[in-house]
Every structure is written in structure tokens, then in C-alpha cells.
Amino acid sequence: MLVLLLASLLLTVPPDTSWKHQRLRTQMVEQQIEARGISDPDVLDAMRSVPRHRFAPNHPPELAYADRPLPIGHEQTISQPYIVARMTELAAPDSTDRALEIGTGSGYQAAVLAEIVDSVYTIEILPELATTATKRLQNLGYDNVVVRNADGFKGWPERAPFDLIIVTAAPETIPPPLIRQLAEGGRMIIPVGPTGRTQRLTLVTKANGEISTRELAPVRFVPFLRNNKN
Ligand code: SAH
Numbered sequence: 001m002l003v004l005l006l007a008s009l010l011l012t013v014p015p016d017t018s019w020k021h022q023r024l025r026t027q028m029v030e031q032q033i034e035a036r037g038i039s040d041p042d043v044l045d046a047m048r049s050v051p052r053h054r055f056a057p058n059h060p061p062e063l064a065y066a067d068r069p070l071p072i073g074h075e076q077t078i079s080q081p082y083i084v085a086r087m088t089e090l091a092a093p094d095s096t097d098r099a100l101e102i103g104t105g106s107g108y109q110a111a112v113l114a115e116i117v118d119s120v121y122t123i124e125i126l127p128e129l130a131t132t133a134t135k136r137l138q139n140l141g142y143d144n145v146v147v148r149n150a151d152g153f154k155g156w157p158e159r160a161p162f163d164l165i166i167v168t169a170a171p172e173t174i175p176p177p178l179i180r181q182l183a184e185g186g187r188m189i190i191p192v193g194p195t196g197r198t199q200r201l202t203l204v205t206k207a208n209g210e211i212s213t214r215e216l217a218p219v220r221f222v223p224f225l226r227n228n229k230n
Helices: 002-012 016-036 041-049 081-090 108-116 127-139 176-180
Strands: 098-102 119-124 145-149 162-167 182-192 199-207 210-219
Touching: 016 041, 016 081, 041 081, 041 108, 081 108, 081 182, 081 199, 081 210, 098 108, 108 119, 108 127, 108 145, 108 162, 119 127, 127 145, 176 182
Parallel strands: 098 119, 098 162, 119 145, 162 182
Antiparallel strands: 182 199, 199 210
């Protein structure tokens, strides 16, 4: 009897590491995200749920949940947790939304969005990163995310319009196709500015067909690359 009880306990209790990761995420949300004023409950829940360490497998978990961006190879980075949370909150995601992300990278931002919205379309220009992110998101069960390997400048016209668009690489000016693909009432969050210097996180909204642009915080993102083949 005792043996049976012990065996069932062992089977039902998650391995130590998952408690550890959960604890790291709870701390990350409290200390880095809530402490800096992020309050949307859906965003906080998503940040507590997505296993960020699985998106940065070459770093120890403590580093994956630290208050900093992380290299993911190919000279690209996964943004600092706070920046992901801030951009997600600014995009005001809703459960019925269709979202577009430009710059899949590791797939982390796409997963955070996928926890909240109905469907996520995400475009990555580097084929290796697109392939890895596709497999990773599948393995983690994010079946409402579709990854495409292409130049995100043109957006994804076949799936437009999008209620929200998040761009995670910085172009010098806002790509016009992305503005066109914003739905009525839609929100786009995009860092805009010169490569290698400080850019402006910018909120673009479309209401009654009118476009409004508001510059928010100074930020630093990797450059928006262009693919001549597309
Ligand atoms: N959102 C990512 C981080 C992205 S880093 C994450 O959560 O991990 C920015 C990414 O944008 C890089 O992977 C880079 O290759 C990609 N990128 C740069 N220019 C692009 C373009 N024109 N179209 C699509 N992806 C682009």
C-alpha cells in the first residue's frame, strides 16, 4: 500500500526542475514586470506560463529569466522579459484577436501572444531561426501559431487584416504594407529608428480608417533586415 502511494506521488508530482522554473517565472513577473507597472492580467498570466528557458536553451535557466536580453545565435537576441511584456500590453491583446509578429527569432514573443489571442502569424527572415522556432512552438503545443520564413516588410497579405501587429526588429521607417494590413481598431507596436542607435517604440493605431502614430519609450532593437529575393 505504502509503495503504491509513493509510486503515485512520484508520478503526479512534476519534476523538481519545473517547480524551479515556475518559481523563476513568478519572481521574474513580480520583480521585473509588475514592479515596473505592467498590470494587464492576461499579459502577466502569459508571462507566468510561457517556459522562457525553452526559448533560450543554450543558457542556464537563471539567465533565461534574468532582467536582460539574450543572444539566440545569428547575431539576434530574445528581448528582455519586461520589453516583451510592455509591447504585449501596449498592443492590447484580446482573446478573439488575430496577431502578426515580424521577427520570430526564438518564438518567445509569439508564444506569449499565443497564450492570449486566437491566432498568431509570425514571420522570420533567417531560415535557420524560422525552422527552429517552428519546431519549438510545435513541441510546446502552440498550435495557434504559424511561422513563415520571409521578409516581413511585406507583412502577410493573405492573412490580413490583423487586430494587432508587433514588430521586434527596428526599421528606419514604418513599412507601408504593415499599416495597410492593420484592421479597423487595430494596434501596431514597432521600434522605429536608425540601426545601432536608440530607436523609438511607436504605437500606430487605425480608427475610422485614420492612422495615428504616437512615439513612446526609447529602445534598442536589432536591425530590420531586407531580403532582396522577396
Ligand atoms: N521576437 C523574438 C526576438 C526577435 S530578434 C523573440 O521573441 O525571440 C529580431 C528578429 O527579427 C531576428 O530573429 C531577425 O532575424 C528578425 N528579422 C529582422 N528583419 C526581419 C524582416 N525583415 N522580416 C522578418 N524578420 C526579420
